[in-house]
Amino acid sequence: MSKLPKSVVSLCWASFMFGMQQCVDLLSAEGATKAKAAAYTARNAIQEQFSADPVFFALDQIGDEAQRETVDLLCDSFRLKPLDPSWLGRTWGRFVRGAVESASALTPGGNLEATWQGLRNTLAVIRFVNQASTTLNLPPGEVRLLGAVDRAYALGGDYAALWLVEGLGEEYAERNWALAAQVRGLLKSGPAAQLPEKCLLMLHAGMGISFARRILRPLTPYTCDSEVAGALRRFVSLVHDNARPGYDGPALESLGLVTRSWYPQMTSLIDRHLWTISREALEYFWHGIGRGTYFNPRYLIPGASAFKAIGNEAPHQLARLNGTAGAAWAFTLVNIRQPEVLVHLLKKEGTTLGADDAFACGVASTVMMSLDTLPDNGYVLGFCRFQPTSADADLVARWDRMVHTPCQHATEHYFPLLRNRGRLGEIFRYQNLERLAASLEGQH
Amino acid sequence: MRELTKSLMSYTWAMSVFGVQQMVNLLTRGNGDPWGKAAHAFENVTDATTKTFGGAMTETFKAGDSLQHGMIDIMFGGLTLGVNPSRWIRVGREAAQRTGEATRDTTQARSPTADVSPGTFGSASASGDWGPMPR
Numbered sequence: 001m002s003k004l005p006k007s008v009v010s011l012c013w014a015s016f017m018f019g020m021q022q023c024v025d026l027l028s029a030e031g032a033t034k035a036k037a038a039a040y041t042a043r044n045a046i047q048e049q050f051s052a053d054p055v056f057f058a059l060d061q062i063g064d065e066a067q068r069e070t071v072d073l074l075c076d077s078f079r080l081k082p083l084d085p086s087w088l089g090r091t092w093g094r095f096v097r098g099a100v101e102s103a104s105a106l107t108p109g110g111n112l113e114a115t116w117q118g119l120r121n122t123l124a125v126i127r128f129v130n131q132a133s134t135t136l137n138l139p140p141g142e143v144r145l146l147g148a149v150d151r152a153y154a155l156g157g158d159y160a161a162l163w164l165v166e167g168l169g170e171e172y173a174e175r176n177w178a179l180a181a182q183v184r185g186l187l188k189s190g191p192a193a194q195l196p197e198k199c200l201l202m203l204h205a206g207m208g209i210s211f212a213r214r215i216l217r218p219l220t221p222y223t224c225d226s227e228v229a230g231a232l233r234r235f236v237s238l239v240h241d242n243a244r245p246g247y248d249g250p251a252l253e254s255l256g257l258v259t260r261s262w263y264p265q266m267t268s269l270i271d272r273h274l275w276t277i278s279r280e281a282l283e284y285f286w287h288g289i290g291r292g293t294y295f296n297p298r299y300l301i302p303g304a305s306a307f308k309a310i311g312n313e314a315p316h317q318l319a320r321l322n323g324t325a326g327a328a329w330a331f332t333l334v335n336i337r338q339p340e341v342l343v344h345l346l347k348k349e350g351t352t353l354g355a356d357d358a359f360a361c362g363v364a365s366t367v368m369m370s371l372d373t374l375p376d377n378g379y380v381l382g383f384c385r386f387q388p389t390s391a392d393a394d395l396v397a398r399w400d401r402m403v404h405t406p407c408q409h410a411t412e413h414y415f416p417l418l419r420n421r422g423r424l425g426e427i428f429r430y431q432n433l434e435r436l437a438a439s440l441e442g443q444h
Numbered sequence: 445m446r447e448l449t450k451s452l453m454s455y456t457w458a459m460s461v462f463g464v465q466q467m468v469n470l471l472t473r474g475n476g477d478p479w480g481k482a483a484h485a486f487e488n489v490t491d492a493t494t495k496t497f498g499g500a501m502t503e504t505f506k507a508g509d510s511l512q513h514g515m516i517d518i519m520f521g522g523l524t525l526g527v528n529p530s531r532w533i534r535v536g537r538e539a540a541q542r543t544g545e546a547t548r549d550t551t552q553a554r555s556p557t558a559d560v561s562p563g564t565f566g567s568a569s570a571s572g573d574w575g576p577m578p579r
Contacts, residue, residue, distance in 0.1 A: 002520045004479050007486035009512045014493040015459065017505045021497050022452065032448050038496035039451035045492025046458040049465065049485050056465045060458055067453050075446045 102303030132167020169206020208254025249425030256288020290326020328362025
């Protein structure tokens with residue numbers, strides 16, 4: 001009975017002492033960096049408590065973003081920036097654009113329907129992901145992988161099984177990490193060798209989430225370069241040691257997903273280091289950032305667009321292409337049963353998204369991943385056959401170029417080829433799929 | 445300065461959301477043991493926060509924490525001990541003893557003379573743990 005009050009007063013006391021520690025640190029050399037690192041570490045520990053609670057996670061993320069923007073605004077005001085017309089135009093432009101886009105998304109009719117449907121689908125997926133562990137109800141101790149996979153498919157049916165398998169992969173890696181000092185061959189050997197192929201992509205993605213969280217947790221944006229580089233090398237080697245050949249892509253991609261969801265301030269630091277460590281890992285990383293951006297609560301606000309955010313935040317072309325493909329991957333997968341939501345996206349942002357083939361690559365990759373993971377469902381092929389019933393000829397042509405044709409190529413050509421060559425993991429990054437297929441056929 | 449302000453405000457905001465989350469969890473009384481889960485969550489955050497402390501600050505935290513825990517024990521003891529003076533005295537003595545130990549630890553941690561001098565293998569450290577073993 002006295003445990004809870006004791007833990008509450010301990011935290012209050014710890015918070016007070018934390019403030020004192022920051023004051024002491026600020027008086028020393030390098031004090032500001034130490035204080036920032038400490039605040040970052042303590043904040044992340046609190047954020048971990050929201051991991052199974054999407055409402056509080058969203059509240060924390062949106063509130064944090066709002067307070068950061070307020071601090072920026074106040075600092076700019078102190079520096080008299082509002083007297084600069086270009087600053088004023090930029091700032092007001094951003095606010096007005098945001099308000100107009102929100103109003104447009106909420107306008108009754110087609111816009112509101114698509115916004116509402118998209119939001120409902122995304123929240124349903126977030127719920128599947130957060131409840132994966134509870135739904136699977138794994139008994140304590142060693143996970144019997146084969147039985148658990150069967151259970152995930154039985155419970156998840158023809159759609160939620162995807163997310164349950166991903167959750168299972170994460171839990172399996174977590175428990176094995178706790179058992180052994182060095183995990184090896186997790187999805188390569190032992191009970192994992194008997195697994196059906198259909199579960200491998202998402203199991204690898206789940207394993208990658210566990211590794212990425214373990215690796216990133218002790219780091220801060222102020223950690224020294226050698227330590228960050230060492231941690232990232234360890235992540236890459238962990239993935240190579242535990243993933244089946246050809247399946248390291250989804251596990252590497254999870255680094256981006258975890259970074260965007262839990263440690264967004266680490267993005268630029270990881271990007272800088274991965275350039276020298278592994279360009280392949282960098283591409284997967286940015287694809288994961290795209291996927292994470294789509295699920296970020298900030299972009300669930302009606303009118304906000306994950307694609308625009310990636311376009312604005314991506315520091316280079318590789319990041320933009322992979323990020324867009326990743327966000328398209330998530331958007332398509334979440335709304336695959338309601339293609340009208342995708343039609344609405346193309347109507348709003350099709351011109352920008354059609355400027356290159358990143359979006360089409362993301363859509364085709366999702367279709368291939370779904371065909372592999374959920375071979376018995378009919379909605380993937382239904383999605384590929386879908387044609388919008390719109391009088392807008394441009395929109396129909398756009399759908400055909402950005403969705404219908406890439407899906408057709410994916411189902412008929414790329415998917416059988418990649419699966420036969422054991423290279424399905426490749427679909428978790430942006431690349432020219434036609435060129436990849438040609439190179440695989442050339443090798444043959 | 446701007447980044448520091450953001451970091452500290454971010455911590456404060458997260459702490460506020462955490463407080464609300466725990467309150468909601470306790471009031472809605474979900475499955476299992478909500479009190480135990482809440483206590484565990486508070487402990488996790490406390491642990492992570494104290495890991496950012498320096499040596500002296502950690503010891504000061506421990507001293508204050510022991511004192512507070514002792515006071516809570518006395519308070520809860522008051523509800524169950526009734527009017528038995530000897531039990532009251534025992535609980536009070538235990539709380540005072542724990543606080544004294546923690547304070548002594550703090551003083552020793554801050555005092556240079558508390559360091560184990562070379563050659564004193566096997567002597568106990570300030571916290572009462574075993575010292576380094578001779579090879």
